[in-house]
Amino acid sequence: MGKKIVIAAGLLAAATFFAGGFLYSQHSSLADFVRLLCFPLSSVVFLLSLFIVRTRRSGVSPATRTVFRWVRVGVLSGIAVFLVAVFWPRSYGTPPFVARPGTQYWDLPTGSRIAYTLIPASGVKKSYPIICLHGGPGGAFGDGSIRALRPLAADGYDIYLYDQAGGGLSSRLANIRDYTPDRHKRDLEAIVQKIGAQKVILMGHSWGAILAVLYTADNPDRVDRLIVTGPGSIFPVRPGLAGERAPDSLHLKKPYYSNRQGNNEASNIRSEAMAFFATHFGLKIASDKEADDFAGYLTSLTERSTFADTSKIGLVRPVPGAGYYCGLMTAFSQFRTPDPRPKLRNTAIPLLEMRGQYDNQPWGYAHEYLDLFPNHRLVIVPNAGHGISRDQPGPFLSTVRDFLENAR
Numbered sequence: 116m117g118k119k120i121v122i123a124a125g126l127l128a129a130a131t132f133f134a135g136g137f138l139y140s141q142h143s144s145l146a147d148f149v150r151l152l153c154f155p156l157s158s159v160v161f162l163l164s165l166f167i168v169r170t171r172r173s174g175v176s177p178a179t180r181t182v183f184r185w186v187r188v189g190v191l192s193g194i195a196v197f198l199v200a201v202f203w204p205r206s207y208g209t210p211p212f213v214a215r216p217g218t219q220y221w222d223l224p225t226g227s228r229i230a231y232t233l234i235p236a237s238g239v240k241k242s243y244p245i246i247c248l249h250g251g252p253g254g255a256f257g258d259g260s261i262r263a264l265r266p267l268a269a270d271g272y273d274i275y276l277y278d279q280a281g282g283g284l285s286s287r288l289a290n291i292r293d294y295t296p297d298r299h300k301r302d303l304e305a306i307v308q309k310i311g312a313q314k315v316i317l318m319g320h321s322w323g324a325i326l327a328v329l330y331t332a333d334n335p336d337r338v339d340r341l342i343v344t345g346p347g348s349i350f351p352v353r354p355g356l357a358g359e360r361a362p363d364s365l366h367l368k369k370p371y372y373s374n375r376q377g378n379n380e381a382s383n384i385r386s387e388a389m390a391f392f393a394t395h396f397g398l399k400i401a402s403d404k405e406a407d408d409f410a411g412y413l414t415s416l417t418e419r420s421t422f423a424d425t426s427k428i429g430l431v432r433p434v435p436g437a438g439y440y441c442g443l444m445t446a447f448s449q450f451r452t453p454d455p456r457p458k459l460r461n462t463a464i465p466l467l468e469m470r471g472q473y474d475n476q477p478w479g480y481a482h483e484y485l486d487l488f489p490n491h492r493l494v495i496v497p498n499a500g501h502g503i504s505r506d507q508p509g510p511f512l513s514t515v516r517d518f519l520e521n522a523r
């Protein structure tokens with residue numbers, strides 16, 4: 116009877132292991148349930164039966180006892196290898212994030228220490244500054260962004276670029292559960308107060324567009340106009356929008372690479388364990404340094420999907436400045452975010468939405484911005500991917516300038 120229990124428990128554990136792998140490969144919603152609950156529970160049952168069942172009773176042959184002995188040794192060895200794979204720190208070769216020249220810091224009342232760069236206006240200063248919101252969550256601004264936006268300062272705009280809490284040169288939060296869309300919104304509210312402007316112009320890329328919308332919903336009187344490029348799905352996400360078909364007249368195309376390919380390529384058992392312990396228990400089994408190292412490696416792979424022309428990707432190198440726990444936990448907490456849509460409907464705030472012809476974001480997510488902001492302008496940039504200012508800097512700049520000068 117004891118042998119049958121061990122064999123049955125072992126078969127159950129093996130079945131849940133392979134079922135979890137199959138469901139994960141099919142991107143099934145049941146994958147996490149099977150892999151993170153069913154398989155561990157069945158494994159515990161198997162291990163308990165394996166080590167509790169006695170094999171020294173009469174009627175158990177020496178060969179059977181030998182088999183059990185070696186199975187136990189093999190299982191213990193497997194457990195040891197598994198624990199090492201899960202808990203032994205790893206390195207991914209991400210270089211350190213070098214401070215931008217002239218980097219300054221805000222210590223906000225929210226508790227965040229925020230690194231920022233100010234490109235001061237020249238000539239006749241415009242009434243309202245531009246605040247730039249990078250993608251991610253967990254991204255950062257680099258020298259390329261500063262070069263792309265500097266000409267707008269020559270038009271009279273003060274331009275602020277800041278690394279959101281948990282990314283770039285800004286501080287990491289002690290409690291990773293504090294990384295939420297609401298925390299980033301409150302940081303932005305505090306930054307607008309620090310700047311002291313009556314109104315601001317928000318320029319958000321990807322996740323930065325989501326943050327801009329969340330801020331605008333609660334502070335419409337502080338926003339003069341919005342510029343969003345490659346906007347992500349407004350939180351909380353409406354998954355059904357991902358299947359919306361774009362009009363053929365827009366001539367949109369899919370990029371060669373996808374985010375999913377990059378995520379699958381970067382994933383390993385330790386990174387999955389990092390995500391599991393963080394999202395389920397709020398625990399960091401990897402330090403911020405190691406986690407950000409992995410995030411840099413992951414970003415280098417997912418960033419391939421942001422290019423329209425794959426010949427420009429070049430050698431894939433880890434991207435410094437990424438904040439792992441910020442990105443993971445902000446996205447994970449999105450469904451606890453109050454829906455901003457009711458506050459935004461029929462707003463009169465002018466919106467410029469720029470989308471690359473090869474953008475990797477579903478059209479339905481981008482279309483939602485146009486529905487919420489009737490006073491909008493949509494510009495499809497040919498031969499550009501998710502990173503419009505990188506792929507087509509000239510059209511990017513001329514489109515933004517025209518909107519800033521003429522939108523009312």
